Amino acid sequence: MRLIIGFLALLPLIAVAETAYVTDNLRLGLYEAADTSGRPLRMLESGQAMEILTRDRNYANVRLPNETEGWVKAAYLVSDKPAKLIVAETIAQRDALATELEELKRAFAGPAATIEALKNDAAQLKERLNDADALNAELEENISGFQGIQDRYKGSLPVSWVAGATGVCLIAGFALGLWWVDRRSRLRHGGIRIY
Numbered sequence: 001m002r003l004i005i006g007f008l009a010l011l012p013l014i015a016v017a018e019t020a021y022v023t024d025n026l027r028l029g030l031y032e033a034a035d036t037s038g039r040p041l042r043m044l045e046s047g048q049a050m051e052i053l054t055r056d057r058n059y060a061n062v063r064l065p066n067e068t069e070g071w072v073k074a075a076y077l078v079s080d081k082p083a084k085l086i087v088a089e090t091i092a093q094r095d096a097l098a099t100e101l102e103e104l105k106r107a108f109a110g111p112a113a114t115i116e117a118l119k120n121d122a123a124q125l126k127e128r129l130n131d132a133d134a135l136n137a138e139l140e141e142n143i144s145g146f147q148g149i150q151d152r153y154k155g156s157l158p159v160s161w162v163a164g165a166t167g168v169c170l171i172a173g174f175a176l177g178l179w180w181v182d183r184r185s186r187l188r189h190g191g192i193r194i195y
Contacts, residue, residue: 026082030070034059041070047085052077 028048029040036059044050050062053069060074081089185194 026076028072028076030062030064030068030072032070034061034071036071036073042068044072047082047088050077 026046028044028046029036030042030044031038031040044064048064050064050072052060052062054061055074055077058074059071060077061069061071062077063069182193186192
């Protein structure tokens with residue numbers, strides 16, 4: 001019970017809690033007099049660059065980039081860049097890099113498309129090469145089969161030669177047979193042909 005009451009008592013504190021930050025935006029007056037009395041010549045923003053001409057413990061005589069001279073409180077001058085200026089420079093660098101990146105992307109869009117087209121061409125050529133390799137392997141297998149057949153019939157004659165030789169032999173045999181019959185018939189009949 002005490003725990004619940006304690007929680008309920010702390011609940012308004014939890015709901016009211018808010019996050020806050022210390023500002024680093026400083027406005028410093030530039031005065032004509034060394035004691036910074038009177039009205040400022042101009043208000044200087046945090047991060048304003050200036051050249052220190054003379055400096056004592058409390059005040060500094062400074063010159064702005066536009067050649068305006070005056071006095072400021074020395075306690076507010078630092079040699080390091082303030083965070084506001086560093087952040088602004090970082091943002092400017094980031095924006096410049098983003099712009100450069102976009103320009104590079106546009107510049108490389110053409111070559112990237114060419115590279116992609118070349119990759120596609122290479123893939124197609126590789127596929128054609130694989131097909132040619134498969135066909136080559138098949139042809140080599142057929143050639144080895146034909147070489148086996150050729151080795152088997154190495155000493156034999158072609159069929160056309162054998163048929164031609166057989167035809168010549170038949171015709172020559174028939175002609176020789178006719179001559180032989182004619183000769184024998186003439187020898188028997190005293191040189192007269194009888195048919």
